[in-house]
Amino acid sequence: MEHNNANVKLALTAARAMITDPERWTKGALARDEGGAPVLPYEEGATCWCAIGALMLASGVTAPAHPSHWPRDPFLRARRNETYAAAETLLDAAATIIARRGEREPGAISLNDASVTSHADVLAAFDHAMASLSDEPA
DSSP, X not given: OOXXXXXXXXXXXXXXXXXXXXXXXXXXXXXXXXXXXXEOTTXXXXXXXXXXXXXXXXXXXXXXXXXXXXXXXXXXXXXXXXXXXXXXXXXXXXXXXXXXXXOSOOSHHHHHHOTTOOHHHHHHHHHHHHXXXXXXXX
């Protein structure tokens, strides 16, 4: 899958910025509304997001994730590829952090939703993911 690392970094940076305030970060759902009910990340009432939900919104993902549902427009397909690349980079960073904690289950969702995970851990995963990317196309 070809993607532009600079755009992947932009998606990660934007997603991280969305959840920098701990009040705008959540566990156990992609996003939540003001009352704490789970909502989709791109719904108007969403007020806080998990790591993946923030990445989805920052990347403009509002369609089904399976490649068979991708739009035929080359620009939108490239954007989707960069979103998946950002998610994969975040998953790798989360796996590193989880391994350091001695846990077995890797992934951004596992990191985000684990009872022992702090807001700082999730931000560190974003930082690690962004630092791992060069500015060259992958």
